[in-house]
Amino acid sequence: MSKNYLFSLTITPIQSFIAQAKTTKDFYSGSQIISNLIQELLKQFPCKDDIIFPASNSIISNKIIARIAIEKQEELIEKLQKTMKAFLPLKALCNGMELKSKSPELQQLENVFQLFYSSVEITGYKESYFEVEKNLSIIKNMRLFNQISSKNICYVCGERESFCQDKNEKNRCTVCYTKSRYESESYLSTAGIASLYYRQKLDNTLYERYKENFYHFDEALLYEENLKEDYLKKHHHLNNKNIEEIKKQLQSLSKEKPTKQYVLINFDGDNIGKILSNGLDNIGKILSNGLDNIELETFHREFSTKLSTFSQAVNKIISDEKGRVIYSGGDDFLCFVTPYYLNEVLDQIKESFENNVNTYQEKISYSIAITISHYKAPLHKIIENSRALLKATKAKYSSKSKLIKGGIGIEVYSSSSLLAKFIGDYNEFTLLKQFDGKKINLYSLEQLFSFAKSDMQYSEYLLIINMIKLELKRFLGRREIGFSDDEVAKIQQLLIAQVNRNYSIDLDNFFGFFKTVEQLSKDNNE
Incomplete structure (x- = not known):
């Protein structure tokens, strides 16, 4: 009788490979390569x-678990x-x-991915x-790292030696x-993502006629700031048309302007990982030692199907x-969204x-990093910042903190710098929607809290809590701001809850x- 083995496999790198991108073309192609x-x-x-x-080959997963007969392994x-x-x-x-055979160029392509596997009867x-998971973890920790050459480094990944030049004469590995050069599915530039909603409202005939000028x-040419001779020549757009006439044609497309953010x-x-190890019981009975043999495999197959269904739903939501x-990847995803649809998405x-x-009695949480950026900000920096924000959000709501898991981090960037950052839970994030269009005098707010310290302890806070609540209510209730008593109460609750959970005031947050x-209240079309 043939013996069955449990086979576990993981591929690296996945997310870091995708994230090594200077353009959205690189970004999309990296994902398409991994998926294929x-x-x-x-x-x-x-x-x-x-x-x-x-459960499906339509999701990007760096883990594969399977039953394998010994003679086929x-x-x-x-x-x-x-x-x-x-x-x-x-x-x-x-x-x-x-x-060429055995050339360094070929070796780069052959060795970019590493496959780790383990199997047990x-x-x-x-x-x-x-x-099998314990063995796989040991094997991964023993992996070898290739030493990076110090000369002619690829300007995209910053890791491998460059042997090629792209169309902009930049060195690439x-x-x-x-x-x-990869044939990825339709992709958009950051300007294309930012201008999605704007383009949906344009007269298609007029839009196509405008595009014939180049x-x-x-989509960067939908922003008047780019209709300059040096920009058009640099990017090979100019079609011997009068730039002033092109500007007039752009202005005639719509009275509105596209947002500059994506x-x-x-x-x-x-x-x-812990959920896969211990399992969750759909009928509400959480076993202290995890699920038994049959139940755990059933759970793995069921949970895998649920993640696949969610992944397919995400692709439909982000139309x-x-x-x-x-x-x-089922339990994780990365996407671009035009700002108009952010809350809906x-x-x-x-x-x-x-x-x-989340159909189990024991609920599963998730963390989200939302990075809102000017379309001209360097994409590779925004990708790096997004990953760092997700890490910071998870750390704030880690098992070591007193906070319930499931945080949302949000950062807003200009073309060159960070403008705002906030990490909160879902309820705190929804408060942002209610304050759309409100005018906040941040200088006055900071003056109000000038007596407070960033590391103020809970005992110190208790002495001035009533003062803070009173001054906060007075500030937010000003006519020029226009908050209702109910909104003021919610903001007070936000601060009080934050303090009670952390036993200190996180003034920066x-x-x-x-x-x-x-x-978020600013007009980002200018």
Whole structure:
């Protein structure tokens, strides 16, 4: 009788590979490469029903769990290794790149991804799962790191030696060059994301006529600030037309102007690894030692299906008119959204997660980083900042804190700097919506709290709590601000709740809330 083994596999890098991008083209292509690679790896498994996680090849998951017969294991590993090693070189060759055998260019493409796997005989699913994951963790920690050359470094990833130049004569490694040439699905520039809602309201005939003014059109040309001779020549847009006439034609498209901001949403489920290990019981009985053998495997298959359903829902929510999904892994996703649809998208995501994933008595939380940026801000910096914000949000709502998990971080950027930052829970975030259009005098607010210290302890706070509540009510109740008594009470509750949870006043975050209100209330078309 054939013995069955539990096989666990992970691929790295995933998120960092996608994040290595200078343009949205790089960003989309990185995601498309990972998605296509995972689909090819899943095809190598002899039987689809043996795959426990993920439930669908339509999501980007760096973890695969499957049952494998002992006699098929060696053949499977060989196929997986060959598929992964040959994937990028084949794509590069299809895009016209010349690759010589054993050349450093070829080696870059062959070695960019690492595959780690472990397998154990299934004696009991729960015990085997814990053992295979423990072994996999040890193997990953023993991985080798390639030393980075100090010369001719790729300007995109900043890691690998450059062997190519892109159309702008920038040095790229073969990996990042392949990204730039990869046939990804339709993508938009940051200006394209920012102007989505504006373009939906334009007369299509007039819009198409406007685009005919340029050799190469991109949505940055919907912003009058870019209709300058030096910009048009630099980007090869000019079509021997009078620039002043082009400006008049742009102005005739609409009385309104497109917003200059776009939104990057970074979503990640909390403690998914622990959930896979211990399981959640759908009938409300949480077992102290986790689920038993049959139940844990059933849970893994069920939970995988739920995550896949949620991933598909995310792709429907972020429709072409609202933004673009960069990647969706079931328990995490990254997407662009045009600001007009931000609140609608967040509400739909919350509803979908509750309906498709959070059907257990023991609830699953998630963290979100929302980065609102000017379309001219360097994309790679915004991506880095988004990842850092998600990490900070998770840290604030970690198991070590007194806060209930599930935070939302929000940052607002100009073309060159951070303007506002706030991290709160979902209820605190929804308060931002209620203050749309309110005029806040931040200087007056900061003067009001000039007596307070950022590290003020709870005992000190208790002495002045009534003073703070009274002054806050007086400030927010001013006629020029226009808050109702109910809104004032909610803001007071926000501060009091924050203090009671942390036993100190986080003034930076408190002021960050109002700075965010101020930035979101501005007209960002100018």
